[in-house]
Amino acid sequence: xxxxxxxxxxxxxxxxxxxxxxxxxxxxxxxxxxxxxxxxxxxxxxxxxxxxxxxxxxxxxxxxxxxxxxxxxxxxxxxxxxxxxxxxxxxxxxxxxxxxxxxxxxxxxxxxxxxxxxxxxxxxxxxxxxxxxxxxxxxxxxxxxxxxxxxxxxxxxxxxxxxxxxxxxxxx
Amino acid sequence: xxxxxxxxxxxxxxxxxxxxxxxxxxxxxxxxxxxxxxxxxxxxxxxxxxxxxxxxxxxxxxxxxxxxxxxxxxxxxxxxxxxxxxxxxxxxxxxxxxxxxxxxxxxxxxxxxxxxxxxxxxxxxxx
Numbered sequence: 001x002x003x004x005x006x007x008x009x010x011x012x013x014x015x016x017x018x019x020x021x022x023x024x025x026x027x028x029x030x031x032x033x034x035x036x037x038x039x040x041x042x043x044x045x046x047x048x049x050x051x052x053x054x055x056x057x058x059x060x061x062x063x064x065x066x067x068x069x070x071x072x073x074x075x076x077x078x079x080x081x082x083x084x085x086x087x088x089x090x091x092x093x094x095x096x097x098x099x100x101x102x103x104x105x106x107x108x109x110x111x112x113x114x115x116x117x118x119x120x121x122x123x124x125x126x127x128x129x130x131x132x133x134x135x136x137x138x139x140x141x142x143x144x145x146x147x148x149x150x151x152x153x154x155x156x157x158x159x160x161x162x163x164x165x166x167x168x169x170x171x172x
Numbered sequence: 173x174x175x176x177x178x179x180x181x182x183x184x185x186x187x188x189x190x191x192x193x194x195x196x197x198x199x200x201x202x203x204x205x206x207x208x209x210x211x212x213x214x215x216x217x218x219x220x221x222x223x224x225x226x227x228x229x230x231x232x233x234x235x236x237x238x239x240x241x242x243x244x245x246x247x248x249x250x251x252x253x254x255x256x257x258x259x260x261x262x263x264x265x266x267x268x269x270x271x272x273x274x275x276x277x278x279x280x281x282x283x284x285x286x287x288x289x290x291x292x293x294x295x296x297x298x299x
């Protein structure tokens with residue numbers, strides 16, 4: 001006859017083995033490898049930050065006044081760098097030390113007098129921009145009374161118009 | 173079984189309970205990574221800022237032009253529609269109606285339509 005002593009030890013062993021296996025499975029599947037395609041959370045935060053700063057710049061200081069953003073866009077390429085610097089200063093404003101890794105580039109989309117849509121860079125090109133950065137794009141509509149006299153391309157129509165300010169924002 | 177010492181069974185029981193507890197904690201950590209990612213994806217996908225900005229641009233337009241229909245107003249409308257399509261991949265159309273009495277205030281009814289293929293947004297606002 002087979003001796004049936006110690007069966008409870010066997011059952012305990014089986015239960016412990018199952019628990020250990022399941023724990024190992026869960027622990028291993030908890031670890032996720034951070035791949036470049038997995039940057040949604042920082043992207044979302046950066047996009048929200050950029051949109052908020054553009055909205056802030058588009059708010060006039062007084063009721064009926066002109067916002068800083070419109071003022072800078074009216075200056076065209078002449079004030080494009082100032083626009084970028086003020087935008088970045090707004091993004092870097094936080095408690096603690098400044099956030100020096102942020103970079104931005106400002107573009108302007110407009111319609112030519114012929115009716116097609118064109119895009120020009122407003123700020124000077126970032127020397128380290130390779131085009132492979134993980135950027136987010138934030139935009140803001142600006143309405144101009146007429147074509148500004150300086151800093152704008154010659155094929156922009158001479159009439160009241162709506163233009164789109166586009167800012168590429170990335171972490172270097 | 174008969175000769176087994178049954179003292180200290182509660183230690184074994186506590187061990188089991190702790191193991192089960194750890195299990196659930198591990199499950200929660202396991203899910204949290206997924207939750208952050210899917211939430212962020214959802215937020216990125218939904219064009220909240222685009223719609224807000226478009227609304228304020230259209231209200232600016234209404235403030236400037238009202239419901240007049242002339243060459244300038246039509247070209248600003250075309251600017252918004254065409255730049256939206258080209259640069260934001262969104263089909264946008266809006267109309268501004270005659271001023272009407274809204275609870276004692278004279279406001280333009282503004283119809284806004286927005287569709288970027290994922291999110292569709294229609295609104296009649298009074299401005």
